[in-house]
Amino acid sequence: MRAVSRDGEWSDTAHRRIRIDRLAPEVTLVRDPLDPDGNQGWYTVPVAVTANVTDTGSGVAAVEISADGTTWQPYTATLSFTNDTPETTIFARASDGAGHVSE
DSSP states (O other): OOOBOTTSOBOOOOOOOOOOOOOOOEEEEEEESSSOOSGGGOOSSOEEEEEEEEOSSSOEEEEEEESSSSSOEEOOSOEEEOTTSOOOOOEEEEEETTOOBOO
16 A cells, blocks of 8 residues: 655555454353253253353454344343253354354
8 A cells, every 4th residue: 555645755655454354253052061960961950051252353242142043132141040940942143343143
């Protein structure tokens, strides 16, 4: 890149790296404890679920969760499930500063 003044004088050449964010963030739901302790894949102890998000581009702008994959709400803290919680499926997604949304 070079600039020219009104008098026609050229500046020195400058180099700038241009980076374009083309990838959506990646979301992983992590359970604690990781493995069920009961029969046929059921938990008998409380379970905490955390959404871990990584983005190598413009940075994470928002993280959302859903129980049906359609209605989304902001993810603000680890989710806790106990024996009082009905069977639940959790979805999570994240968006970045470039507007990319994870699957």
